[in-house]
Amino acid sequence: MSSKDKAQALGLGRRQWLAGSAGTLATLGIGALSSSAANAQAPSAAPASAVSAASAAAAAPAKALPAYAAWKDASAVIIHSSSTIETKRQAFGNGLITPAEQLYVRNNLPAPDAAVLNDRDAWEISIEGVKLPRRITLRELKTMGLETLPMVLQCSGNGRGFFPSKPSGTPWTVGAAGCVVWTGVSVRQLVESLGGTLAGHEFMTGTGGEVLPQGLDPKSILVERSVPAKAMGDALLAWEMNGVPIPLAHGGPLRLIVPGYQGVNQIKYIKRLAFTPQESDAKIMAHGYRISPPGAKADPSQPSVLEMNVKSWITSPLPLVRPAVPGQVQIQGLAFGGLHAIKRVEVSVDAGKNWQEARLVGPDLGKYAWRQFVLAAKLAAGTHTLLSRATDMAGQVQPEQRLENVGGYNNNSVLDHAVTVTLV
Amino acid sequence: MSSKDKAQALGLGRRQWLAGSAGTLATLGIGALSSSAANAQAPSAAPASAVSAASAAAAAPAKALPAYAAWKDASAVIIHSSSTIETKRQAFGNGLITPAEQLYVRNNLPAPDAAVLNDRDAWEISIEGVKLPRRITLRELKTMGLETLPMVLQCSGNGRGFFPSKPSGTPWTVGAAGCVVWTGVSVRQLVESLGGTLAGHEFMTGTGGEVLPQGLDPKSILVERSVPAKAMGDALLAWEMNGVPIPLAHGGPLRLIVPGYQGVNQIKYIKRLAFTPQESDAKIMAHGYRISPPGAKADPSQPSVLEMNVKSWITSPLPLVRPAVPGQVQIQGLAFGGLHAIKRVEVSVDAGKNWQEARLVGPDLGKYAWRQFVLAAKLAAGTHTLLSRATDMAGQVQPEQRLENVGGYNNNSVLDHAVTVTLV
Numbered sequence: 001m002s003s004k005d006k007a008q009a010l011g012l013g014r015r016q017w018l019a020g021s022a023g024t025l026a027t028l029g030i031g032a033l034s035s036s037a038a039n040a041q042a043p044s045a046a047p048a049s050a051v052s053a054a055s056a057a058a059a060a061p062a063k064a065l066p067a068y069a070a071w072k073d074a075s076a077v078i079i080h081s082s083s084t085i086e087t088k089r090q091a092f093g094n095g096l097i098t099p100a101e102q103l104y105v106r107n108n109l110p111a112p113d114a115a116v117l118n119d120r121d122a123w124e125i126s127i128e129g130v131k132l133p134r135r136i137t138l139r140e141l142k143t144m145g146l147e148t149l150p151m152v153l154q155c156s157g158n159g160r161g162f163f164p165s166k167p168s169g170t171p172w173t174v175g176a177a178g179c180v181v182w183t184g185v186s187v188r189q190l191v192e193s194l195g196g197t198l199a200g201h202e203f204m205t206g207t208g209g210e211v212l213p214q215g216l217d218p219k220s221i222l223v224e225r226s227v228p229a230k231a232m233g234d235a236l237l238a239w240e241m242n243g244v245p246i247p248l249a250h251g252g253p254l255r256l257i258v259p260g261y262q263g264v265n266q267i268k269y270i271k272r273l274a275f276t277p278q279e280s281d282a283k284i285m286a287h288g289y290r291i292s293p294p295g296a297k298a299d300p301s302q303p304s305v306l307e308m309n310v311k312s313w314i315t316s317p318l319p320l321v322r323p324a325v326p327g328q329v330q331i332q333g334l335a336f337g338g339l340h341a342i343k344r345v346e347v348s349v350d351a352g353k354n355w356q357e358a359r360l361v362g363p364d365l366g367k368y369a370w371r372q373f374v375l376a377a378k379l380a381a382g383t384h385t386l387l388s389r390a391t392d393m394a395g396q397v398q399p400e401q402r403l404e405n406v407g408g409y410n411n412n413s414v415l416d417h418a419v420t421v422t423l424v
Numbered sequence: 425m426s427s428k429d430k431a432q433a434l435g436l437g438r439r440q441w442l443a444g445s446a447g448t449l450a451t452l453g454i455g456a457l458s459s460s461a462a463n464a465q466a467p468s469a470a471p472a473s474a475v476s477a478a479s480a481a482a483a484a485p486a487k488a489l490p491a492y493a494a495w496k497d498a499s500a501v502i503i504h505s506s507s508t509i510e511t512k513r514q515a516f517g518n519g520l521i522t523p524a525e526q527l528y529v530r531n532n533l534p535a536p537d538a539a540v541l542n543d544r545d546a547w548e549i550s551i552e553g554v555k556l557p558r559r560i561t562l563r564e565l566k567t568m569g570l571e572t573l574p575m576v577l578q579c580s581g582n583g584r585g586f587f588p589s590k591p592s593g594t595p596w597t598v599g600a601a602g603c604v605v606w607t608g609v610s611v612r613q614l615v616e617s618l619g620g621t622l623a624g625h626e627f628m629t630g631t632g633g634e635v636l637p638q639g640l641d642p643k644s645i646l647v648e649r650s651v652p653a654k655a656m657g658d659a660l661l662a663w664e665m666n667g668v669p670i671p672l673a674h675g676g677p678l679r680l681i682v683p684g685y686q687g688v689n690q691i692k693y694i695k696r697l698a699f700t701p702q703e704s705d706a707k708i709m710a711h712g713y714r715i716s717p718p719g720a721k722a723d724p725s726q727p728s729v730l731e732m733n734v735k736s737w738i739t740s741p742l743p744l745v746r747p748a749v750p751g752q753v754q755i756q757g758l759a760f761g762g763l764h765a766i767k768r769v770e771v772s773v774d775a776g777k778n779w780q781e782a783r784l785v786g787p788d789l790g791k792y793a794w795r796q797f798v799l800a801a802k803l804a805a806g807t808h809t810l811l812s813r814a815t816d817m818a819g820q821v822q823p824e825q826r827l828e829n830v831g832g833y834n835n836n837s838v839l840d841h842a843v844t845v846t847l848v
Contacts, residue, residue, distance in 0.1 A: 093669075139749075145800070146756065148518045148796060240517050242519040330567060330569070
């Protein structure tokens with residue numbers, strides 16, 4: 001049975017099947033609570049485990065932290081589902097690095113059993129598409145090199161909640177992002193030590209080590225993504241996040257880190273890193289995470305969700321939760337540029353009529369990290385609409401409007417991220 | 425009754441009274457478990473509250489995390505007492521910033537009641553010794569500016585545990601230190617906005633807001649420290665640590681941050697910041713934390729514990745907990761220079777006969793932060809003594825030997841921080 005047939009057997013409509021993995025995953029109980037797919041009824045034809053998971057999800061939406069993320073700060077996050085946890089906008093502070101307990105979670109499949117952490121160093125990865133392919137344990141990787149890299153980690157659906165079209169999937173606003181420090185071995189150096197990539201193998205394809213549910217075509221569910229092979233340049237196979245072994249919720253024991261790329265490309269529990277002549281034909285690559293024009297079906301010819309784009313948002317003041325009083329206000333926020341460092345951030349306190357350049361605050365952690373910005377502005381009593389607009393070193397400017405697309409991806413609209421505050 | 429008389433009434437010997445605040449504090453139940461002072465018997469003349477606290481401390485040494493630090497990662501720390509908690513050497517990773525749940529704690533007095541966090545913005549500080557002295561709430565400070573600064577925070581007693589003389593106080597080895605990101609307002613800018621300091625007021629004196637125990641001379645117990653006024657240049661009045669409001673255990677709602685200075689100068693719960701013509705005459709300044717030569721009494725003429733000195737230590741491999749196998753080993757560690765950036769770190773794998781320059785890893789967070797270093801070395805089966813030696817931008821080199829002193833302060837000895845590992 002093809003994955004499409006399976007999806008149909010599961011009672012999922014075509015649009016749900018096409019919209020990334022939302023349809024199939026809903027049957028596993030890990031879809032977004034607010035997505036229409038998550039409300040699909042699992043028919044009796046579905047595998048028993050999937051049925052019970054779906055029923056459980058329908059009966060008791062996960063409003064408590066799931067076990068594998070029980071250590072998160074519940075007051076700092078929005079729990080959309082057991083696999084989708086968002087940082088509250090007001091939780092972002094000025095510490096440059098997002099504490100792990102505040103960091104968002106988005107899993108495409110249930111995490112492996114926590115037992116994989118019992119002997120982290122025994123985790124194995126297969127390196128393929130190189131002259132000297134082999135399996136390597138994490139224990140050995142740790143002897144091969146050491147790099148530390150701060151990087152914005154962001155779900156490509158971050159900002160989906162601002163789409164009036166209400167795309168299927170988690171309605172993240174700004175909190176499916178964080179700036180995280182990864183430590184691991186350089187993929188480039190690892191590949192060089194294995195003789196380099198095979199000629200014509202222009203993609204770097206990572207495969208997650210999640211346990212696949214029975215009864216579904218693996219290609220329909222496997223977490224496998226391809227990025228251009230050149231992205232290996234600054235990529236890591238990482239075993240530490242923020243200075244501690246990577247938590248299970250964030251892909252430990254071993255995660256592929258491709259700096260500047262959207263989160264779905266940062267393969268958790270990575271078990272295979274292959275240089276390939278073509279992109280993966282797994283559904284999550286071929287049809288999922290495509291920038292499909294409104295009304296179109298997802299299609300491998302459409303752009304995939306790869307590099308992040310230039311983006312910023314204000315974190316303070318915020319209505320109600322971070323109020324300001326009339327007078328001088330320190331307007332604060334975060335900005336990042338994907339593959340390019342931030343050049344400047346402008347702020348408007350009058351809904352975009354006038355703009356002032358904000359000051360970048362704190363040390364520069366490198367082009368893949370975000371910058372904090374601040375603008376001291378005098379605001380009178382009343383209502384003000386605050387906007388931020390980032391420009392990267394390549395001259396790309398954060399656009400006023402979102403690019404409409406079916407999946408609600410890559411939203412970096414200035415207007416969508418506006419904050420309207422009333423000062424009394 | 426003078427504080428000395430009071431100390432004598434409490435049954436404390438002269439040396440205990442002179443050794444910083446160890447004697448008096450032991451009666452409050454917050455001395456180091458291993459210090460002889462902590463075993464002092466509180467006589468019936470002592471205030472009832474102090475007696476019960478001392479009895480409790482004697483009867484049940486704090487091996488569990490105290491309530492105000494219950495959120496710490498118990499597996500990553502050594503709990504010396506309810507006010508002294510050390511990061512395990514093997515907990516230091518390569519994340520540049522020390523996660524709050526791993527960060528050491530050293531309180532000179534019990535923290536204020538947690539109720540002070542109910543309305544953080546209402547916290548008030550008095551700014552004195554400036555042309556326009558005044559009281560300012562944290563709410564207003566937050567409107568006045570915003571700076572973010574990564575900085576090594578270290579107790580001046582870090583490394584005391586390596587002194588063969590077994591000084592009174594907590595026997596920290598390397599874990600009374602962390603690299604932390606502080607956010608607050610620039611003291612220099614604040615002072616400028618208040619007209620500048622008064623002429624001849626050459627010291628910046630910070631006073632903690634802890635509740636002082638009854639029945640003792642306040643000067644004998646008050647946490648009040650003076651640093652040269654020039655230290656205001658990069659100093660902050662900080663309300664965030666690692667991007668979240670400063671936890672009570674670390675000095676929230678408001679803490680004075682004097683980058684490059686030892687931890688005792690980073691005044692927690694700060695209620696007064698005064699520019700003064702003289703150093704404070706509080707005991708913690710006048711007699712505590714002095715570099716007293718062996719056998720000498722503490723004396724205000726002796727150097728105080730102010731700027732940190734250049735220092736490094738290896739974090740991996742470590743005996744038993746971070747073992748290595750024969751072959752290539754990535755020798756890792758941390759280095760910092762107090763007021764000066766790190767220029768280089770050298771590593772020896774043969775107990776100091778030969779040295780190789782290590783590679784600095786990860787972004788440079790500024791001169792007050794630490795740098796991670798790594799040296800890839802081939803180590804044969806057998807026992808190896810690994811040393812690290814840091815040099816700062818001012819050309820100061822970490823010394824081979826410690827400077828002996830009564831209190832066990834400022835230990836940056838290369839040999840004391842050696843690691844001996846056996847590879848099999």
